[in-house]
Amino acid sequence: MGPYFFSDERCVPPTDEDSNYKIISHYLLNHISIPAKNIHRIRGEGNPKEESLRYSRDIQNHLKARKGKANFFDWVFLGVGLDGHTASLFPGNDSINSTKLCEVAQHPETGQNRITMTPFAITKSDRITYHVFGERKAEIISKLFSDPVASNIYPASQFQGEWFLDQAAASKVY
Numbered sequence: 052m053g054p055y056f057f058s059d060e061r062c063v064p065p066t067d068e069d070s071n072y073k074i075i076s077h078y079l080l081n082h083i084s085i086p087a088k089n090i091h092r093i094r095g096e097g098n099p100k101e102e103s104l105r106y107s108r109d110i111q112n113h114l115k116a117r118k119g120k121a122n123f124f125d126w127v128f129l130g131v132g133l134d135g136h137t138a139s140l141f142p143g144n145d146s147i148n149s150t151k152l153c154e155v156a157q158h159p160e161t162g163q164n165r166i167t168m169t170p171f172a173i174t175k176s177d178r179i180t181y182h183v184f185g186e187r188k189a190e191i192i193s194k195l196f197s198d199p200v201a202s203n204i205y206p207a208s209q210f211q212g213e214w215f216l217d218q219a220a221a222s223k224v225y
Contacts, residue, residue, distance in 0.1 A: 053089030054113060055080075058129060059139035059156075059167035060093035070095060099155040099164045107152040110172060124176040129212070131183050134159075135191050135205025139167035147206055170209055179212030186219040193223035 057071055065072045072092045080090065091109050094102050114123050129137045139156040140147050146154040149169040156165045173179065183192060195201050195208050202208040216224075 053085050054091055055085070055089060056091045056110065056113070056124065056168075057093050058127065058173060059165055060095040061139075062095045062099050062164040062166065064096040065092065065094075067095075093166045095166065099166055103151075103153040103155050103166050106166060110152050110168075122175045122177050123172060126178045126180065127173055127176040127212075129173075129179065129181050129207070129210070131181060131188060131191060131195070131207045133187060133191055135195065135201070135207050137181070137207040137210070138173065139165035140170065140206035140209075142204055142206060144206075147209065170206075173210060179210050181207070181212055181214045183214065183220045184217045186222065188216075188220040189223040192216060192220050193225070196224050 057075070060071050061067070061069045063069050065076075067073065072095070091106075091113070093106050097105075110123055114120075117123075131137055132141075135142055139158070141156060141159050143159070144156055146156050146167060146169055150171055151169055152172040154167055154169055156167045157163065158165060191205070191207075195205060198204075
């Protein structure tokens with residue numbers, strides 16, 4: 052199975068409650084049989100700049116192992132934040148235009164550092180799927196689906212893909 056890569060990670064240790072790795076391990080990885088070498092996590096506990104470079108090399112090495120396939124990934128799963136961010140690509144952040152594979156981003160409200168794949172890396176996939184759940188997401192989902200200027204504001208509107216919404220998240224889509 053795998054390999055599995057992470058689109059972003061908060062700059063926290065893998066045991067921290069905010070760690071994407073910890074969350075995915077709890078709900079998925081601990082319940083399936085997968086060799087540890089197939090899990091490519093972002094090391095949020097490391098120096099952010101150095102880790103973004105290391106993770107970029109990891110992705111590049113993965114592409115070499117794909118033996119001629121044009122895309123880095125078979126399938127990318129993304130979520131959407133209340134502010135329209137996806138991965139750790141926030142509205143107004145310069146990472147959205149980066150030609151690098153990974154960048155260091157900062158959460159606009161908390162200032163927390165994060166390491167994120169850029170649109171350049173994410174779009175090099177065969178398939179992109181958004182999974183969005185909960186009533187708290189209904190307002191941003193409505194904007195993403197109906198506001199003609201959303202593509203200029205919200206990073207989540209930058210990627211063509213399929214959307215899976217629960218009834219609560221879709222409740223304001225008209």
